[in-house]
Amino acid sequence: MKHVYRTTAACAAALITLTLAGCGSDDAGSMPGMNHSSSSTPAATYNDADVTFTTQMIPHHQQAVQMAGMAGYQATTPAVKKLAAAIEAAQDPEIKLMSGWLTSWGKPVPSPEHGGHNMSGDGMMTEEEMSELGNAKGAMFDRMWTQMMIKHHQGAITMAKTEQTNGKNPASIALAKKIQSAQTTEIATMKRLLGQLPVS
Template identity: 55%
Template sequence: MKKALSLTTLIVALTLALAGCGSNGADSSSGGSVSHNQQDVTFATDMIPHHLQAVQMAEMAQTQASLPAVRTLAEEIKAAQGPEIETMSGWLKGWGEDVPDESMGGMDGMDSGSSDSMPGMMSDQAMSDLGAATGDTFDQMWLESMIAHHEGAVQMSDTEIADGKDPDAVALAKSIKAAQTTEIATMKKLLAP
């Protein structure tokens, strides 16, 4: 017991020493607790359910879209956002914060109060309507909804870029902004007659 306790004490001491060395935020794996702020926590906590909803929407498109370009874009969105969810979940765990439940990305209560911090989130009713649509109607609804969803993610990313402290979180926000801005342009072209 005493040996296990001293090993734990040694690990904690080493972690604190490494965190002190890495306090410039360059190494967030060892200095994570030092290199982040509340905005980083808010960004990850809000972006996880935001991404989860986009993944749900992408899964719908894979079976309900009529345009091959919509299905392809949906696959790309799912492929990009799945790993980003894992990354942000890892940060929150490392920071000792709660990780949003995967069901939060769905249709549970996102259409009220929380939508201020998560712009672009679809309401329960809108998700239900999208789920019931098919063919050209689905494509139109999906593209319009995903454009709004992406615009919300870009807005959330801008806040993180401006106010975040963790270099990895800020870098992810920049990556999300760049990718989703490009996807918005693609979706607007698909909507154009």
């Protein structure tokens, strides 16, 4: 009986070995395709437009998050507070995502101190405008914040459209599409909101 068990075990081991060998050959056959697809990862496929978009959108988002934080403390209209919270919740993770891309591309990541207030045509607020917003109170703050955020979003949409036209990295282009779609919707919401906010 022991001999029979040994024979059965040997056959089972041989069968397992053949099965594994078959799996190995399948994997080996698919490797060229796998290697080809890996070249499409964010770290491997990008161009100057991707780097420019990501490098500029990070400080752009950082300022939007800063403005959203201000609204959390200073806004008096619930709709403004709700919108500000949504903007912060959406853009803060995107900052982390884009920062990871720049790191994988071997490019410097803009710091919050970098500011970016000198970038033209992108909807960024100047230091003076941010200071003015910080000093505004009550309904005046709500109206000023909404007007500034509309301008801010319009700048982001312009940047996102440029990335979709000139970019190469699939993930970066997908994010640009997402930004354009989300912020177009938010602009429509803010324009309706402006019609409801008191003038002073």
